[in-house]
Amino acid sequence: MIDLHLHSSASDGTDAPADVVRLAAAAGVTTLALTDHDTTAGWAEAAAAVPPGVRLVRGAEFSTTSPDGRGGEVPAHLLGYLFDPGHPAVLADQQRLRVERRRRIRVMAQRMADAGYGVDPDELESRLDPDAPIGRPHLGRALVELGVVGSVGEAFESLLAKGGRFYEPKADTPIAEAVDTIRAAGGVAVWAHPWARLRGDVIEPEVIADLAERGLAGIEVDHRDHTPADRDRLRGLAGELGLVVTGSSDYHGENKTIPIAAETTAPDQLDALLARATGARVITGGT
Incomplete structure (x- = not known):
């Protein structure tokens, strides 16, 4: 099984990076991605804990904002995989955030x-x-x-909740700039749960198409916050645009009820994603 979206205590998860790796392996995951919010601080600990037969794809979830295709802006999350963590653009963006x-x-x-x-x-x-x-x-x-x-x-x-009396927005990075940053650092960018309607307004398909031309590599289609109908539409859109389709749990430990590998990625889609990355290598346990 392949789960490409997991969080640790390096950001807003509750399990240490090494424990995330161990828990994933115990759940039968053979390839996992550590994707903490706006940081790569958990990479070293996670890499040291990878057991034989398991692969670790190192990444991060970038906080961004996107045009919604209707004249407004909405929050958007962008998964970056296998980028160079020391690239100046990555360091500057993560520090600002x-x-x-x-x-x-x-x-x-x-x-x-x-x-x-x-x-x-x-x-x-x-x-x-x-x-x-x-x-x-x-x-x-x-x-x-x-x-x-x-x-x-x-x-x-x-x-x-957004819009509540205690809520304060934050100044996120424009999503097109984040795609450019990930690509410049040798990584690949996947739009995380773009139609998670329960979280708020979502973007129009044209926005995904525009970003695909900019270098977006894939869409996280299979996610618990996507309805079956939206999954079908996103899968079709990915096919039209030549984008990789991923599925992920978005695991946060005790902060969310979703278990590891609740949603997964097909092996051929993982291969297509990894083929585009040059900034960091996959860590394989036991080698």
Whole structure:
């Protein structure tokens, strides 16, 4: 089985990078990708933990914004695989986003503290490495520990949702620029869950077509937030545009209920993806 979208505690997952690798292997995954938000900090630990017979595709999930095809802008997530983590454009983008993430969460935490929820912005930041990307799930876990909500999911539904009274947007990277950055660093770019309608507005097919011309390599089609009808449409669109089709769990440990390998990628699609990458190598356990 192949799962190309997993998160660790290097960003907003709850399992250490090495544990993500071990859990994936125990679940029968033969190729996994570590794709933490806006960081490659977990790469070394994950690579050291790969067991024989398992392959690790190192990547990251880039925070971006995209035209929606209707005159507006929407948040978008872009998976970058096998890029050079030391490329200047990658380093600059990830550093800017880490700073922006901390600003945003501090604003949200302070709003909650002012409203009497007992959140301490300084204590929240002190839990993380200074270079680690912080996100709403970290704030959600703090709310669980305080007894405000019963789960991180409940925190998102009741307090952290976009447009809510505590929400603060962050300045993400334009998706076309992120595709250029990944490609310049020798990697390949896949649009993560582009039609996850429960998360908000989605983009028109024309936007995917425009980005394919820019160098987008694939679409994450099989994802729990995609309806069967949308999967069929996206699969057809990928065929028309010559894009790779992936499927992934988007695993976050205890922060989400989805298990590893709940969605998977076909071997031929993985091969097509890897053939386009030159920035970093696949790690194979036991070699």
